[in-house]
Structures are given as C-alpha cells and as structure tokens.
Amino acid sequence: MANLKDLAAFKQTSLNMALAIFVMGVSVFSFGFDNSVFSTIQAMDAYEKRFGTYNPQERTWGFTTEHLSFLNSLGLPAKVVGALAGLLVAERFGRRISYLGMQFVVIIGIAVSYSATTFGGALAGRILVQCFVGWDNFLVPMFLAEISPTALRGAIVVVYVFAHVFGSLICSFITLATSKYEGDASWKVPLACMFAFPAFVFVFSWFIPESPRWLVRKGRDESALKHLRWLRASRLSDDESQAEIDALKQSIERDLETQGKWSDFLKVPNRRRLRIAIAVAIFNQVTGQSFMSQYGAVFIKRLQSISPFTFQTISTAITCLGPIITFLFVDMLGRRIFYLVCGTACTTVLLTCGGLGTGDVSPADKTGIVTVCALFGFFYIMSFGAIGAVTAAEVPHLRLRDKNALMVYSTQFIFDFIVTLTLPYLLDAGKANLQSKVGFIYGGCGVLGLLWAYFCLPDMAGRSLEELEEMWAENVPARAFRKWKSSGRAMVDDVQKVTVSPKQDLDNV
Numbered sequence: 001m002a003n004l005k006d007l008a009a010f011k012q013t014s015l016n017m018a019l020a021i022f023v024m025g026v027s028v029f030s031f032g033f034d035n036s037v038f039s040t041i042q043a044m045d046a047y048e049k050r051f052g053t054y055n056p057q058e059r060t061w062g063f064t065t066e067h068l069s070f071l072n073s074l075g076l077p078a079k080v081v082g083a084l085a086g087l088l089v090a091e092r093f094g095r096r097i098s099y100l101g102m103q104f105v106v107i108i109g110i111a112v113s114y115s116a117t118t119f120g121g122a123l124a125g126r127i128l129v130q131c132f133v134g135w136d137n138f139l140v141p142m143f144l145a146e147i148s149p150t151a152l153r154g155a156i157v158v159v160y161v162f163a164h165v166f167g168s169l170i171c172s173f174i175t176l177a178t179s180k181y182e183g184d185a186s187w188k189v190p191l192a193c194m195f196a197f198p199a200f201v202f203v204f205s206w207f208i209p210e211s212p213r214w215l216v217r218k219g220r221d222e223s224a225l226k227h228l229r230w231l232r233a234s235r236l237s238d239d240e241s242q243a244e245i246d247a248l249k250q251s252i253e254r255d256l257e258t259q260g261k262w263s264d265f266l267k268v269p270n271r272r273r274l275r276i277a278i279a280v281a282i283f284n285q286v287t288g289q290s291f292m293s294q295y296g297a298v299f300i301k302r303l304q305s306i307s308p309f310t311f312q313t314i315s316t317a318i319t320c321l322g323p324i325i326t327f328l329f330v331d332m333l334g335r336r337i338f339y340l341v342c343g344t345a346c347t348t349v350l351l352t353c354g355g356l357g358t359g360d361v362s363p364a365d366k367t368g369i370v371t372v373c374a375l376f377g378f379f380y381i382m383s384f385g386a387i388g389a390v391t392a393a394e395v396p397h398l399r400l401r402d403k404n405a406l407m408v409y410s411t412q413f414i415f416d417f418i419v420t421l422t423l424p425y426l427l428d429a430g431k432a433n434l435q436s437k438v439g440f441i442y443g444g445c446g447v448l449g450l451l452w453a454y455f456c457l458p459d460m461a462g463r464s465l466e467e468l469e470e471m472w473a474e475n476v477p478a479r480a481f482r483k484w485k486s487s488g489r490a491m492v493d494d495v496q497k498v499t500v501s502p503k504q505d506l507d508n509v
Contacts, residue, residue, distance in 0.1 A: 014233030019207045020147060023200075024099065025163050027140055030106070030197035031133045032167025035293070036316070037194060038126055040175045041187040042071060043297035043308045050184060051119045065428040070123060072294045073421040078127045079134030080413055086135040095143045095211040102139065103198035106132035114191045129194075138409075146211040147231055161386050162323040165377075169320055172313040179309040264400055269472040273395045274407065276456060280388035281408045283449035285415035287343075287384045288350050288442035292376050295423055300373070302427075302435070305366035311374065319377030326382050334482060335387050336459035340450060343383035347446030349376050350439040357436030369436050384449060394460045397469075455479075 041047045042063065049061040063071070082105070090098035106129055113125030141160060171190065178189045209231055215224035225242065265274050291299070296315070297308040330338055349372045356365045356372070396404035425431040426438050434441075458481040460468060476484050 014231065016207070016209075016233045017147065017231050019204075020209055020231065021144060023204050023207045024140055024143060025159070026197055026200055027099070027102070027136050028160055028163040029167035029170075030194070031136050032164035033171045033197065034106070034110075034129050034167075034194055035133065036168040036171035036312070037175065037190045038071075038129070039294050040171070040297045040309065040312055041190060042068070043301045044175075044179055044186050046182075046184050047187040050187075051116070051122045065424045065431055067119060068295075068298070068424040069421055071126060072290070072424075073417055074123065075127055075130030075133075076413060076417045076420060078130040079137065080409075082131035082134030082136075083138040083409065085131070086138040090139055090142075090214075095139065095146070095214055096208050098135075098139055099143065099208060100201070100205055102132050102135040103201050105135065107195065107198050110191060110194045114188060143211060146213045147209065161326075161381070162320070165316065165320050165323060165381070169313075169316040172309070172316045176307075176309040176313050179307070262403060264397070265403075269475070270397055270400065272475075273397065273472060274404065276395050276458070277392045277404055277408050278411050279452055279456065280384075280391050281411040282415055283384050283445065283452070284388045285412055285419055286442065286445040287346065287380065287449060288376060288439070288446070289380065289385070290416065290420045290423055291438060291442060292373065292380075294420055295427065296373065299427065299436075300370065303366055303369065305363070306370050311370060315374040315377055318374055319381060322378050322381035323386065326386055330387070331461055334459040334461045335391060336453070336457055336478075336482070339383050339387045339391075339453050339457060341383075342379045342387075343446065343450050343453065346376065346379035346383050347443050347450060349373075349379060350443030350446055352439070354437045354439030354441075354443060357439070361436075384446070391457065391460070394468075395458075397472075 045061070048063060052061050052063045052067065054061055082102070085105075086098055086102065089101050109125050109128030109130075109132060111125075112128060113122060116122040116125055144160065171193075174193060175190050178186050180186075181189065209227040210223065212224040212228040212231070215221070215227065264270055292315075297312055300306060300308040300311045326338065352372045353369055353376075356368045361369075392404075392408045423438070426434045426441070456478050458471075458476075458478040460481065463471070463481075471481065471484060
C-alpha cells in the first residue's frame with residue numbers, strides 16, 4: 001500500500017510544478033516584504049520629516065494620530081477592492097492573467113510611493129499596494145490549491161505562511177541597514193527593492209500554467225489536458241491524464257448541482273460551523289496582531305529602549321520559527337492543543353506587556369516590554385493566527401465553502417479596520433495615552449478567545465470530510481472530537497484518498 005501511495009504522489013509532482021509554485025510563492029514573499037516596508041519606514045526620521053508634521057513643543061517631526069490612523073487603516077478597504085478585482089479577473093480571464101494583472105497594480109503602487117512628495121501621495125501609493133495584497137490573499141491560495149496534488153497541499157499551506165513571514169524577515173535586514181542612511185535614501189531604498197519581485201514574476205511568468213480546473217469549467221478540455229501534462233511533466237500516461245480531466249469534469253458538474261444557498265446557514269449543524277468560523281476570524285484580529293505588525297516599529301521607537309529596526313529584525317526572525325514548528329507537530333499534537341497552549345502564551349505576553357507599562361516605567365521595564373513584544377509573533381502565528389485560519393477553512397460544509405470564505409474575510413476586514421483605526425488614539429499621548437497598557441485590552445480579548453476555544457473549538461486534524469459530516473450531524477462536543485470514533489458510515493480508504501486512480505484524487509480538489 002505504501003508503494004502505491006508513493007507512486008501516486010510521485011506521478012503528481014514534477015520540476016515544472018515546483019517551479020510554478022516557486023514563482024507564485026514570490027508574490028507571497030512580496031506582500032510580506034511590502035507590508036514590513038511600510039510598517040517600518042513610517043518610524044524613520046527622514047520619512048516622518050518628509051510626510052509628517054513638525055511639533056514645535058517637542059521640536060521633532062512626526063505623524064499625527066490622524067495621519068497614522070489613515071496610513072494603516074485605509075489600506076484595509078483597498079484589500080477588499082483588490083480581492084474583488086482578483087475574483088472578477090480570475091473568473092472571467094483565468095488565474096494566470098489575474099496573477100500577472102496584480103503585478104501591474106503593485107508596480108504602480110510602488111512607483112507612486114517612491115516618487116511621492118506629499119502625505120497624500122504616500123497614502124495613495126500605500127493604498128494601491130494594499131490592493132495588491134488583498135488580490136494576492138484571494139488568488140494565490142486558491143491558485144496553488146488548484147494546481148497542487150493532494151499529497152502536498154497541506155505542506156504548501158504552511159510554506160505559504162512561512163514565505164510571508166520570511167519576506168518580512170528579509171525586509172527587516174534591509175531596513176535595519178538603510179535606517180542608518182542620511183536623508184530620503186533611508187526609506188527610498190527599501191521601496192526600490194520592492195520592484196524586484198514583480199519584475200522577477202514577469203521574467204519567469206512562462207513557468208506559470210493556467211489552472212486545469214478553470215479551463216475545464218470553461219469547456220476548454222484540450223487546453224486543460226495540455227496544462228495538466230505540463231504540470232506533471234508527462235509522468236502520467238495519456239489515458240491517466242485524460243482520466244484525471246474526466247474526473248475533474250465530473251467533480252465540477254457535481255459541485256454545480258449541489259451549490260449551497262445562503263439559507264443553508266440556518267440549518268442546525270451549519271449554524272454551529274458558521275459560529276466557529278466567525279469566532280476564529282474575530283479572535284484572529286482582536287488579539288494584538290495590528291498592534292505588533294502595523295505599529296510595532298513606531299511603538300518601540302517611542303519607548304526609546306532599542307532601535308525599532310533592530311527590534312523588527314529580532315522579532316521577525318523569532319516569528320519565522322512558528323510556521324516551522326507548526327509544520328512539524330500540528331498534525332501529531334492536533335490543532336486544538338496548539339491553539340490553547342500557544343494562545344495562552346500569546347495572551348500572557350500581551351498581559352505582561354500591559355503590566356510592565358503600568359505606573360513608572362523603568363529602563364528594566366522597557367527591556368521587559370521589548371522582550372515580550374519580540375515573542376508575540378512566534379506564539380500568535382501558532383494560535384490565533386495560522387491555526388485560526390486553518391480552522392476557518394476546514395469547518396464549512398463543502399457546498400458552503402465559498403460563502404463561508406466571504407463571511408470570514410468580511411469579518412476579519414471589519415475587525416481589522418476597527419482595531420487599526422482606533423489603535424493610534426489608544427497609543428497617542430494626547431489621546432488615551434495607554435502605550436503598552438493596550439496589552440490589557442488585547443490580552444483580555446485573548447482570555448475570551450481561550451475560554452471560547454476550550455468549550456467550542458473542535459480539533460479536526462486527521463479527520464476525513466465524511467467523518468466530519470457525521471460528527472457535525474451528531475453534534476459531537478468540541479472537547480470530544482479527538483476521542484470520537486466513527487460508527488462506520490464514514491469510513492474512507494486512506495489509499496483511495498491519496499489516489500491509485502487519478503479520478504479519486506481530483507474529487508478532492
């Protein structure tokens with residue numbers, strides 16, 4: 001049996017596929033790099049002098065609370081616009097055209113940001129780049145899922161997360177070096193580096209195939225067969241390739257016949273599943289993500305304890321370990337235990353940050369705040385971050401997956417926008433002046449998230465879709481998911497799920 005599995009997995013992989021995934025992964029790296037550039041350069045003296053305002057009392061240049069709020073929150077509606085644009089282009093013209101189209105958007109955004117001389121210009125460039133980020137968030141995971149074999153899909157999801165964090169890490173090294181430059185070069189050099197990634201994509205765009213699934217849906221079976229054989233590097237015989245295309249056609253026809261309606265969310269099992277998806281989306285945003293990712297450099301700069309650029313480098317390097325550990329142990333230990341244990345550590349970090357910022361803050365307290373903030377991303381990505389996102393993707397009924405994704409994305413957008421818009425007012429000395437005490441707010445949300453998870457978060461690791469359907473129908477309590485045993489109605493042959501037959505594999509795409 002193991003040999004059959006190995007043979008099936010081998011036939012589905014090739015150098016061509018690896019190259020296609022790598023080129024698409026450059027965009028994931030790119031949006032991690034781009035986000036880190038903007039969150040970091042806003043703490044540079046030259047950037048504040050160029051686009052900020054002068055404070056005569058403190059005799060320093062900086063951004064007002066309103067300007068910081070605009071810079072970091074108005075990009076969120078732009079992400080939604082980008083995601084909708086990606087949806088329209090990808091559906092009508094294909095995944096490949098959509099992927100290349102978003103590279104034009106980011107190039108324009110980078111050019112506007114680089115040449116800006118006013119705050120309005122800097123804001124406009126940043127909004128355009130955030131359109132690209134939203135487009136990428138929508139398109140690339142779906143595109144990868146449609147061309148990747150089942151045996152590799154889980155690993156590629158983790159690689160997707162790692163590429164994003166790794167892009168931030170490389171950016172932190174660059175901004176750490178350029179922060180010592182005099183004048184506008186300190187922030188223009190990181191922006192100029194952003195041009196490299198879309199340029200790379202265009203040079204190697206011929207490695208990107210069209211999605212065979214999309215081509216079949218459009219009735220272009222011959223093109224689908226051609227692109228499938230290129231992806232597999234002709235490791236499948238003509239009969240096997242045609243069988244895979246036929247299976248894909250049957251799967252798509254079945255999906256169209258059983259398309260779920262919005263009213264299906266009112267059914268008892270689906271109500272519970274939607275509540276879980278919405279809950280993880282909310283806790284994904286209200287547990288300090290924006291505090292550290294959007295305002296981390298600015299906050300550390302105001303703390304006057306360590307260079308914000310050194311902090312960014314150290315913090316991102318530690319965060320990079322999160323996806324690696326998740327990849328190695330999440331299937332072995334289960335999603336629920338990861339969420340609860342790492343979520344507890346993440347919440348402890350936030351509450352400790354708040355406690356150290358209470359009263360007179362000594363140099364030792366500042367060092368402690370910097371230390372716990374550096375650990376935040378590591379614990380967050382293994383709990384409220386990546387594990388929450390995986391749960392939101394696993395929980396919906398197959399017929400409601402697209403609508404569930406829209407609900408989750410909308411929920412994340414709303415709460416991300418609220419948190420990002422209000423955070424500068426919570427931090428600013430002239431407003432709420434909470435500073436590191438905002439850790440109490442986000443840590444409190446973390447406590448609520450952990451309580452919710454203990455009673456409501458199921459562990460779906462290692463369960464087939466058929467088993468999950470039976471479990472939802474029987475209303476299995478969240479804490480009993482790991483120990484529950486199937487009645488036998490949902491037994492699925494593991495070898496068939498990996499595929500000895502290409503048809504069986506494509507049913508799971």
